[in-house]
Amino acid sequence: MKIAVITGASAGIGRELVLAVDKAKDLDEIWVIARRRERLEELKTLCRTKILPIPLDLTRNTSIEEYRAFLIMEKPEIKLLINGAGFGVFGPFEERSINDQLDSLRLNVIALTAMCYASLPYMKKGSAIINLGSNSAWQPVPWQAVYGAGKSAVLNFSRALGRELKKRGVHVMCVCPGWIKTEFQQRADHEKYMRYVDRWYSPEEVAQQTMKDLEKKKTVSILGSPVRRQVRLVKFLPAKLVMEIWCRQQGIE
Numbered sequence: 001m002k003i004a005v006i007t008g009a010s011a012g013i014g015r016e017l018v019l020a021v022d023k024a025k026d027l028d029e030i031w032v033i034a035r036r037r038e039r040l041e042e043l044k045t046l047c048r049t050k051i052l053p054i055p056l057d058l059t060r061n062t063s064i065e066e067y068r069a070f071l072i073m074e075k076p077e078i079k080l081l082i083n084g085a086g087f088g089v090f091g092p093f094e095e096r097s098i099n100d101q102l103d104s105l106r107l108n109v110i111a112l113t114a115m116c117y118a119s120l121p122y123m124k125k126g127s128a129i130i131n132l133g134s135n136s137a138w139q140p141v142p143w144q145a146v147y148g149a150g151k152s153a154v155l156n157f158s159r160a161l162g163r164e165l166k167k168r169g170v171h172v173m174c175v176c177p178g179w180i181k182t183e184f185q186q187r188a189d190h191e192k193y194m195r196y197v198d199r200w201y202s203p204e205e206v207a208q209q210t211m212k213d214l215e216k217k218k219t220v221s222i223l224g225s226p227v228r229r230q231v232r233l234v235k236f237l238p239a240k241l242v243m244e245i246w247c248r249q250q251g252i253e
């Protein structure tokens with residue numbers, strides 16, 4: 001049985017990736033993971049591929065064990081793993097809940113890493129992993145200090161893992177979007193803390209770019225030339241200067 005596994009499938013970028021994968025790939029099933037069961041169930045009516053909803057809170061260690069149990073039972077061939085689940089907590093590090101910030105690392109970094117580890121034994125030559133990074137991965141980001149650091153870890157992990165898996169023929173790509181209009185901003189308290197925006201992109205646009213870049217076997221996928229330009233620029237500027245420019249844009253003292 002050939003399947004795709006997609007986390008964060010109940011909303012935003014992950015949901016759009018389910019719809020895009022359903023259109024582009026010939027699979028027996030798509031396993032969709034997030035906490036909100038009814039949102040996952042709804043995907044059944046929107047996709048031609050059989051959808052298997054697996055409602056899990058991925059910040060809990062037991063959830064990865066539950067996922068592993070599904071794999072042991074079904075023994076599928078995972079053609080595509082997309083780690084789309086994630087959230088951010090924006091604002092001054094000291095003022096935001098430490099539990100929420102640690103939970104964001106549990107989801108964005110630890111669960112993503114554990115999902116790769118659990119899935120790899122079921123992947124063969126030609127399979128692929130897509131990890132959701134961020135434009136925040138390329139530099140230190142005040143008021144996104146924990147989120148940005150976690151996304152840097154995701155970017156570097158994805159690149160290194162991709163190199164390790166080259167011999168095995170399993171491709172790894174890290175998707176690094178700029179500002180995308182989703183539920184993410186609400187949970188991060190975007191409006192309260194962030195005031196600079198280049199341009200909003202849609203989750204559909206991210207999904208389309210992701211599928212195009214996967215076909216081209218890119219290791220990093222970035223939507224939009226302003227975002228690509230910014231990534232190129234920060235590679236050449238000292239981190240201190242990049243942070244100063246960002247802080248001035250944000251009104252951070």
Ligand SMILES: NC(=O)c1ccc[n+]([C@@H]2O[C@H](COP(=O)([O-])OP(=O)(O)OC[C@H]3O[C@@H](n4cnc5c(N)ncnc54)[C@H](OP(=O)(O)O)[C@@H]3O)[C@@H](O)[C@H]2O)c1
Pocket residue numbers: 007008009010011012013014033034035036037039056057058059084085086087088107108132133134135176177178179180181182183184185187203
């Ligand atoms: N939006 C942006 O501007 C932006 C920019 C760059 C990168 N990204 C990254 O893109 C990814 C997707 O973000 P998005 O914008 O699509 O956000 P979103 O619309 O808020 O969707 C987040 C997804 O993650 C799931 N999720 C959240 N907490 C979870 C948990 N504890 N266990 C399992 N699933 C959980 C949510 O489902 P449930 O609530 O049902 O659990 C939802 O499906 C994230 O990794 C984010 O960091 C977003």
